[in-house]
Amino acid sequence: AVVVLAARRSERIDAVAQEIRERGGRATTCVVDVTKAEDVQRLVAATLGQYGRIDVLVNNAGIAPISPLADLDTESWSAMIDVNLHGMLNGIAAVLPAFREQGTGHLVSIVSVAGLSGVSPSMAVYAATKNAVRTLHEGLRTESTDGVVRTTAISPGYIRTDLADSMTDPGIREQTRKxxxxxxxxxxxxxxxxxxxxxxxxDVEIGEINVRPTVQA
Incomplete structure (x- = not known):
């Protein structure tokens, strides 16, 4: 199997690809901004051109510049919608025709536990984008009962990533890091x-998985 890594920061994905190769795997990279449909289309076209098929697309891009709605940070609202929701839709638009043509394919999206049991303060827009992704997954599933496309939504809790770096509110960013x-x-x-x-x-589809620390409330 070959892993094609895509992200905006080439140095990060190049390092991961090198680690995969050092462990005996195969990996290539492609610089992509998921908010740009043409970038995602280019990723899919390049992968198909080099390898002939795409078995799985993992939508992992996400940002969380969260703040109370009363702050009226409409720029951050739009950014979250563009990356978290439009980015996922761009992935579907790019890869779904290939899945249909080859007769099989699997769409996996990294969602969030945010909003699963009520929306926490300051997370309304972020949770809304993530729950929209969950709803889109279910919609695609209902349209794919012919067995061609499988969908899986994976919702993480607190994971050791740099997601907090995208948070613009200093207090929220510091608390999230803690x-x-x-x-x-x-x-x-x-x-x-x-x-x-x-x-x-x-013939088996895992629709949703929640992954959180055992101590997370």
Whole structure:
């Protein structure tokens, strides 16, 4: 299997690709901004051109410049909608025709536990984008009962990533970093959930997985 890594920061994905290769795997990279439909289309076209097929697309891009709605930070609202929601839609638009043509494909999106049991203060727009992704997944699933396309939504809790860096409110950013330091689990936990979902037989679909620290409320 070949992993094609895509992100805006080439140095980050180049480093990950090199680590995969050092472990005996195969990996290539492509610089992509998911808010630009043409970038995602280019990623899919390049992958198909080099390898002939795409078995799985993992939508992982996400930002969280969260703040109370009363702050009226409409720029951050738009940014979250563009990355978290439009980015996922751009992925669907780019890859769905290939899945249909080859007769199989698996869409995996990294969502969030935010909003699963009520929206926390300051997270209204972020939770709205993530729940919209969950709803889109269910819609695609209902349109794909012919067995061609499988969908999986994976919702992480506190994971040791740099998501807090995208938070513009200093207080919220610092508290989130403290929570991650105190209880965050490694990104590998989410990777294992992705692997579990995509390794199922073709007639088995894992629709949703929640992955959170055991101590997270």
């Amino acid at each position: 929570n991650i330091d105190a209880m965050g689990i490694p990104p590998a936990a989410v990777a294992r959930a992705v692997a579990f979902a995509i390794e199922q037989p073709g």
